[in-house]
Amino acid sequence: MKDHEHPFFRPLWRRIAIIAVCAGWSVFEFWNGSSMWGWIAAAFTAYAVWQFLYLYKPIEEAQPAEASADTPPESPPAQKE
Numbered sequence: 001m002k003d004h005e006h007p008f009f010r011p012l013w014r015r016i017a018i019i020a021v022c023a024g025w026s027v028f029e030f031w032n033g034s035s036m037w038g039w040i041a042a043a044f045t046a047y048a049v050w051q052f053l054y055l056y057k058p059i060e061e062a063q064p065a066e067a068s069a070d071t072p073p074e075s076p077p078a079q080k081e
Helices: 012-031 035-054
Strands: none
Touching: 012 035
8 A cells, every 4th residue: 555646546436445445354353353453454444544535645637738818829830832
């Protein structure tokens, strides 16, 4: 989970699904009586929340440049005679 800005994590549902799986794993371990593994999974959950919700800043997609009022329109190519 080190590369939290990888394009795979761009959709919010994937980041939330990873957090939910970690939280579910933690609950499962506590339910089975393995408190050590429950705390480890809870730590993974906290780290995932930190990386995928708090620190995550999505990279903006490159959008085509629109013509602004300040730039003149492109001139047609010169014709050869």
